[in-house]
Amino acid sequence: LNWDNIGALLGSVDTFLLDCDGVIYRAGQSIPGSFETVQYLRDLGKRIVYLTNNNMKTRAEYAQKLKDLGDDHVSEDDVFTSSYTIASFLNDSGFSETVYLIGSSGLAKEFEKQGIKYIKHDGENSLSVDGVQSVALDDNIKAVVMGNDRAIDFGKIGFATRLILEKNCDFYATNLDSTWVTPTCILPGTGSLVSWLSTAVGRQPIVAGKPSNVIYEILVSRTGLNPQRTCMVGDRLDTDILFGNSNEMKSMLVMTGVTNEEELQGSKIVPQFKTFCLGDIKRFATNQ
């Protein structure tokens, strides 16, 4: 991206889908220039949608987080978390039974908000190894939904394994990001935790978040976006950029997050545009 091609880009895009961690903020602080670009694009009449694979907050909580970080005009309708996405998808498909949920309290809250019945094990009601094998499986549970759970244990995965194999329950995951990268460390991501279950049952889940087309369908139905006039901006090749490229959108990689030059050079997933940070959009457009 540079001041030469920014005009054509802005002229051909109505909706900007923005990943959050590594694009808007990093380590709890907004990345310089990001919200300036957001406001600039809004002033130009562009639609701004925050699209994150985060599954530990409700949509409302995440919108509040963005507000606290510096976007005064963000509304819930502009925010799509993978927790919101999976619950919306189940509702859209007419799901009316009970879900076995493995994830955070934020994921559970989103399910409550969207009126989906769920069972979750934690603390006192967590299952032992013997308990997992002897417990009776509830016939009302028709789906297993898994998000990030730092209190993951054998009881939860074992119970979900039995539900999928014995009761033929549907298997969903919020997202499959293999790692969670912070400036100071790399931690296992939701995708790594999900592999405990997916390898045990020999089956991949239906994925809600980027790069799946589940979130794509939800976005189109909720925002009416035209993919050919939409640009996905993200920091991760195998989620953000793959998502944009697979759905006929423009894609833009920023370098303020997970991906470094080496990874980009070695990758088969090629972003259409590349720039250092989101703030560059306003900078190039206003020729600063």
Add this chain to the structure above:
Amino acid sequence: GNIMMFGLRKGYLNKTKLKKRMNRSYHTAVPHILSSRNIRQFIDGKDTFMFDCDGVLWKSNNLIEGSIETLNYLKDMGKRIIFVTNNSTKSLTKYQQRFLDFGFECDREDIFSSSYATAAYLQSINFKEKVFLIGASGIEEELSLHGIDYFKLDKTPYYKYSDQIIDDIPDIEVGAVVMGLDINLTYSKIATGLHYLRNKNCIFVVSNLDYALPSINGSLIPGAGSMASMLQCASGMDPVLVGKPGPIFYDIITSK
């Protein structure tokens, strides 16, 4: 002499995967059905019988009918009996005791568990550093017996903020992250393993990759392979596989 393996493959339930593997099979032979007509020839032609344990001799704590009788029969005929199990949770001593309790006497030298093989493998590559172990007491005992230095995380608290996990990781030079079945597996243990594996000199070894195990009620529960896959996924590293069907286990058995 000729060696016959008795085994039950677990965890390969996905029919599509199974079909793919069968289509790629390098031998088109079908198994022969044992009967009273061919049993004599079958037994006489073999010197050594290798037995898998879980699902062949017993199911959880229940002996499968006729198993011990067959073992004793073959032993009385002068056959060599070797046990080869991917189970990493028990040491050889415990296995030997288990056989005795069930009514079969054998030497420790005839029992090969993946816990033993893991320790033997590390010894065979002259491993002199420290191991971070995610696994059960079986591997612990075998590592100790083979003189390999290791440590585990026993109690991992629930951390509200993920960064706190990193602060609590012991600042030790780790040469290998070793994984076996750990029914007390936690997020922190995987995060810790991931941290050590980021050092290019740290190797990743797993006792076995059985994705699922038969449970007491006849269905399946997650196995060591499904646990190791978490670290595989997070680190992007494929582990060294000690257990069946890898070649390391075979080498260890035949060399002994």
